[in-house]
Amino acid sequence: MSDAVTYYVITLLVYMGCNVMFVLGLNLQFGLANIINFSYYILVAVGGYFAGLVVLGPAQPVESGGTEYLFGWTLPWPLPVAVAGLTGAVLALLVGVIAVRRLRSDYLAVATLVVGDVTWLLTGNTTSLVNGWNGLTGIPQPLADTLNLPQLQYQWVYLGIVLGFALLSFLLMQRLTHSPFGRSLRAIRENEYTAAACGKDVFRLRMMAMMIGGAIAAVGGALFIEFIGTVQPSMWNVPETFVIFAALIVGGRGNNWGAVLGAILVPVGFLEGSRLLPQDWIDPNLIDPLRWIIIGSVLILVLYFRPQGIFPEPKRRFRRILRQLAIDEGTSLTGKRKAGGGR
Amino acid sequence: MTENPALRVTRVSRSFGGVHAVDGCSFEVRQGTITGLIGPNGAGKSTMLNLLAGALRPDQGSIHFFGSEIAHLPAFRIARQGMARTFQLSSEFARMTVLENLMVAPLHQRGDSLWAAVLGPRAWRREERDHVESAWRLLQRFNLGHLVHEYAGNLSGGQKRLLELARALQMKPRLLLLDEPMAGVNPALISQLADYIAELKGEGLTVVMVEHEMGTVERLCDPVIVMAQGRVLAEGSMAEIRANPAVVTAYLSGQR
Numbered sequence: 001m002s003d004a005v006t007y008y009v010i011t012l013l014v015y016m017g018c019n020v021m022f023v024l025g026l027n028l029q030f031g032l033a034n035i036i037n038f039s040y041y042i043l044v045a046v047g048g049y050f051a052g053l054v055v056l057g058p059a060q061p062v063e064s065g066g067t068e069y070l071f072g073w074t075l076p077w078p079l080p081v082a083v084a085g086l087t088g089a090v091l092a093l094l095v096g097v098i099a100v101r102r103l104r105s106d107y108l109a110v111a112t113l114v115v116g117d118v119t120w121l122l123t124g125n126t127t128s129l130v131n132g133w134n135g136l137t138g139i140p141q142p143l144a145d146t147l148n149l150p151q152l153q154y155q156w157v158y159l160g161i162v163l164g165f166a167l168l169s170f171l172l173m174q175r176l177t178h179s180p181f182g183r184s185l186r187a188i189r190e191n192e193y194t195a196a197a198c199g200k201d202v203f204r205l206r207m208m209a210m211m212i213g214g215a216i217a218a219v220g221g222a223l224f225i226e227f228i229g230t231v232q233p234s235m236w237n238v239p240e241t242f243v244i245f246a247a248l249i250v251g252g253r254g255n256n257w258g259a260v261l262g263a264i265l266v267p268v269g270f271l272e273g274s275r276l277l278p279q280d281w282i283d284p285n286l287i288d289p290l291r292w293i294i295i296g297s298v299l300i301l302v303l304y305f306r307p308q309g310i311f312p313e314p315k316r317r318f319r320r321i322l323r324q325l326a327i328d329e330g331t332s333l334t335g336k337r338k339a340g341g342g343r
Numbered sequence: 344m345t346e347n348p349a350l351r352v353t354r355v356s357r358s359f360g361g362v363h364a365v366d367g368c369s370f371e372v373r374q375g376t377i378t379g380l381i382g383p384n385g386a387g388k389s390t391m392l393n394l395l396a397g398a399l400r401p402d403q404g405s406i407h408f409f410g411s412e413i414a415h416l417p418a419f420r421i422a423r424q425g426m427a428r429t430f431q432l433s434s435e436f437a438r439m440t441v442l443e444n445l446m447v448a449p450l451h452q453r454g455d456s457l458w459a460a461v462l463g464p465r466a467w468r469r470e471e472r473d474h475v476e477s478a479w480r481l482l483q484r485f486n487l488g489h490l491v492h493e494y495a496g497n498l499s500g501g502q503k504r505l506l507e508l509a510r511a512l513q514m515k516p517r518l519l520l521l522d523e524p525m526a527g528v529n530p531a532l533i534s535q536l537a538d539y540i541a542e543l544k545g546e547g548l549t550v551v552m553v554e555h556e557m558g559t560v561e562r563l564c565d566p567v568i569v570m571a572q573g574r575v576l577a578e579g580s581m582a583e584i585r586a587n588p589a590v591v592t593a594y595l596s597g598q599r
Contacts, residue, residue, distance in 0.1 A: 172461065175460060175461055175463060176457075176460050176461070178464075179454045179459070179460035179464070179467070180446075180452045180453075180454030180455045180459075180460070180467060180471070181454060181455055181456065181457055181459070181460035182460065183439075183443065183446060183447060184447060184455055186436070186438075186439060187436050187439065187447040190435075190436035190437055190438055190439060191434050191435070191436055191437075193398065193418075193430070193434065194430065194434040194435070194436065195436075195447065196398075196417070196418040196419045196422065197396065197398075197418055197419075197422055197427070197428050197430075198419075198422060198447050198448045198450075198510070198514060199419050199422035199423040199450045199451075199514070200419055200447075200455075201419050202419065208457055212457075313438070315440050315443075315492055315494075316439075316440065316442075316443055316446075317440075317442075317492055318442060318446075318471075318475050321471060321472045321475045322475065322479075324472065325472070325475065325476055325479065
């Protein structure tokens with residue numbers, strides 16, 4: 001492989017790893033807890049921004065040709081990622097308290113959409129916070145100085161870090177999904193009134209889903225921004241949120257494997273793959289709209305023919321426990337209990 | 344001094360806009376009884392049940408559940424004190440299996456906490472096993488044994504009723520609220536459901552049920568509380584109720 005191709009492949013894989021985290025976080029919020037959070041991409045962005053803000057040096061005054069932004073603490077890695085995760089969780093909690101407390105389904109969706117748009121406009125139009133529409137540039141790559149590797153090798157190391165975080169998120173999500181905690185979230189998704197009647201603290205459980213999902217999204221955002229070294233409002237807006245939703249729905253809502261597959265297919269496959277469209281017979285101006293058309297069509301097809309996604313949510317069969325119990329009941333047959341049909 | 348009543352409702356009111364759905368109701372539910380709540384449409388029975396369960400909060404009045412005040416608690420806290428309920432409309436967790444529906448119900452599950460979930464199944468596996476076992480027994484008892492791994496949304500109307508009852512019992516409640524358990528259930532199943540409910544009384548459970556199906560009320564409920572226009576109109580055994588001219592008038596004249 002030539003270096004250029006290697007770079008491209010690594011970039012694609014880093015992009016994939018980050019998107020896997022985005023979709024996993026959404027799977028917790030939307031797939032399990034049924035919170036239609038259209039401000040989701042704000043959580044990704046806030047992770048990226050905060051990681052940038054705390055890793056950059058102090059802002060220089062505008063008069064001397066500098067840019068304005070908050071913090072500028074020059075924190076060593078991995079603190080920026082931790083800060084990102086924390087801010088993602090806090091912001092998700094705020095959105096949750098504002099929107100999830102009182103609103104349901106479609107109203108909630110509209111409210112989160114507005115929260116996202118307001119945040120976006122504020123970020124862009126206020127230069128003193130994060131340098132407005134121009135955003136932050138020159139975000140240093142983590143550990144680049146410490147490791148002091150040739151550029152290409154460094155890229156491989158960074159890819160390893162991203163995939164490590166993605167794997168960690170996946171394992172965390174698997175644990176949550178397959179625990180009574182995840183089961184309670186799914187119960188809330190199916191019928192929150194019944195869940196409350198079963199003693200579930202619906203609001204608290206939903207807020208936890210918001211926060212953990214927000215943290216995963218923000219960490220993914222931080223890793224992404226540190227890789228490309230720059231962050232601007234134009235990189236994230238409402239359409240990006242829908243790409244993540246599309247990925248989850250195509251892959252399989254409620255299934256973490258589905259989330260991974262969706263991340264690979266939709267943002268990476270369809271957004272990046274459309275670069276490979278034959279440029280000589282398609283107007284280059286059409287490429288970008290075509291991507292959106294393709295994603296929209298895929299979403300419609302999946303919703304029509306396979307609404308549960310490629311990997312549907314699996315049935316929990318409690319195989320192991322049932323097997324154990326069958327043995328127990330078998331032994332008690334000779335004891336006090338009478339055979340009642342057994343198996 | 345007699346034992347605490349399971350429920351003591353004191354001058355409870357709740358209105359929606361200008362409608363006084365429940366208007367100063369007071370009554371008691373003795374432990375170990377099946378208390379029926381009947382009355383014409385719009386009498387406020389379902390509102391009363393929702394007030395008891397915390398799905399609605401009363402504007403005024405107090406509700407004591409085994410001696411402790413619950414009138415202003417949210418539904419989940421009341422449930423945690425041991426009050427289980429079923430709903431008038433089917434309210435199963437549709438895209439979860441029958442067994443999973445029952446696994447949601449047990450109160451105070453360790454694995455319900457975030458940390459236990461993150462730390463992994465060691466903390467809650469044993470508990471989970473006990474819950475599967477009791478769920479399995481309940482499903483056998485309610486003839487749903489062959490449907491354990493079916494999605495609850497695919498069950499028939501009558502099966503969903505049975506599932507709701509099983510789910511409520513899986514909470515090991517002290518009191519069970521039933522909101523029209525016989526609605527939409529075929530006659531054969533009605534008598535079977537009535538048998539189950541009678542059995543529960545035999546096991547010492549206190550039951551409060553709203554029901555329109557008079558045969559069932561006659562068979563199961565003692566005492567019966569009659570509501571009309573948001574008030575308690577009469578209270579007593581079915582024979583006493585039937586002899587009460589006010590009740591007859593209320594039923595014949597409807598709400599107005």
